[in-house]
Amino acid sequence: MARVNEMKGSEPTRRLAHVWDESLCIACGACVMACTMTNQPEMMHRKEKGWDSVASNIRRIDGVNATGKPSVLLVQCQHCDDAPCVANCPFGAVYRDDDGLVRLDAEQCAGCSYCVTSCPYNVRWFHPDSKLPMKCMGEGCLDLVAQGESPACVQACPAMARDFGDLNDPASSVSLTLRTKRSRRLLEGSGTEPKYFVVEGGL
């Protein structure tokens, strides 16, 4: 836990972010399943009751777009620079680490669910066994990133619709994508400064 505590007080040196290109996504669900498989394999055959869907840190929202065609939106923790869950956690269990990722220190979590009601993106779910508020990134993906690999969702995507990298690095693939393609952030008006970018296609 010392490693966690050391990271708690420090200012982020990187700003790791997720990019999802909706124009490339084929809605196959591979990222959703890879997330569960990597981070909470014990939930592979159990449902997340609140969302009435698979227990994954990626939530799939099906809808209909303005032209009447079916659409899909994949939502996960936005690792907000100004995260309400960090601000509201009474016990200091939710924090931002050196990489700018919003993390949970399970030792200091009492399960009050204030982080759940504080998240405008509705991306947290309660693990039925540990009673911890789960979200991206899970321990499995954090291990992958620590080893210099991409998170499971990025690795699993067959359409190359997902990317992950450092916004502070102008040469990173995510920085390049965001410079060259039109993108948006979800609920930008909420003031949370999310770091999850939805790429809409070409310039």
Next chain:
Amino acid sequence: MTPADLTFQLDVAHWGWSIAAFLFFVGIAGMGSVAYAFVRRTAVIATIFVSLVVGLLLVVSHLGRWWNLPRTLFLMVRDLELNFGSWMLIGITVLGIHLVLALVALVAHLPFLTQRLPWLAWTERVDASKAFLGAFAFVGFFATVYSGFLITQAVGIPLWNNPLIPVLWVISGSIAAIAVLELLYVVGAVDAKVSTFGVRLGMALDGMKLLAVLGFLHVAASYGSAGARYGATLMTSGDLAWMTWAMVVGVGILVPLAIGAYTVLREKNKALLTVSALSALVGVFFLRATVLLAGTFEPLVL
């Protein structure tokens, strides 16, 4: 937009009836502490103390990892990670202080205890001081205000991001405290003049509560985001409308108002006062419950 497009906070965060009851008892204890500054009776402080204990037990039992709470608090203090930007931590602190002050006042009202344990006699002196009564009233008032801001700061639930909630909680908490005083009058635990004053004050507060409830719904329905508008619709004409109109407004406001008017204009009747007080308490509880249950997350796809 249909309910299928929305996630109710109840399904994910589970802030339901037990949290409504917690907010209800905090309101009674909080505004009861303000009343205690004027009505220093054993039954009043006992009610405040019991309400606080019950409220705290409810909220702790709601914790998903309640067994980890002592460790969490220990680590928080040891590492000095005190996030006073969180209304929940402010609330834990205020409720802790409130509980200690209530215990001091309660002990002062237990002569069999202070006589057997003379070292507790200081509680009687403290309880008689205006400074203590003022501090107790302030902490109680602040605890009630906290229970409102606890909700408004949950930014994931747009219906709750409404500044009228703390105002509503204070008004309805005051109504609950007066209702408790009326019930204590009925059983002979407080004086008739307290009841007479309570009936008149309660009527004024009922009027204010009605305005505040309507104002809350109007602001949410007219100026709120999609999630707030949907919550307001649920409360006014949806599945929760019966709670709003029948329990909050009908039972909780109109019945006490009618009985209050009868009491002021005609005569005081203990049976009617009992009905009025119980109705008011039911309304205060359902107000909290309906606001909680109507909370949904903002839809990300319209």
